[in-house]
Amino acid sequence: MQQDKHPDYRAVVFRDRAAGYAFLTRSTATSGETIEWDDGETYPVVDVEISSESHPFYTGKARTVDSEGRVARFERRYGGADAEGT
Template identity: 70%
Template sequence: MKTRIHPELRPVVFRDRAADVAFLTRSTADSARTIEWQDGHTYPLIDVEISSASHPFYTGTSRVLDTEGRVERFERRYGRTSAARA
């Protein structure tokens, strides 16, 4: 590895604002905001909108979209074309 070309890897706390969960991990990201972690040390804090703690795919709370009746609703709104009737 070449020296002095890679960004510094350091501990950073990512806080999921939707689930109110925080993760301590290593990252090259930096922030002016800090937070005191459970071990008593202060780390840079980065707020994220969504993470594995709040994403529907990872939490198993994903919604199933109702696709039944979409074609009928489209045909009711816009009618059938003459090519579709033949």
């Protein structure tokens, strides 16, 4: 690796305010805010909108909203099953 060309890779806390969840990881993300972690050290904190704790796919709260139905819409547009034989 070339020196002085890559961003600083360090420990950073990512905080999901919607879920009230924070986790410590390594990243190149920067922030002006800091937080004192459980180990007594102070780390920069980056607020995120969605994490695995609040994302519907990971929490099991994902829903598919299909008010009309794809099959019904296809049949309405292209004649449906009864139009095949005629």
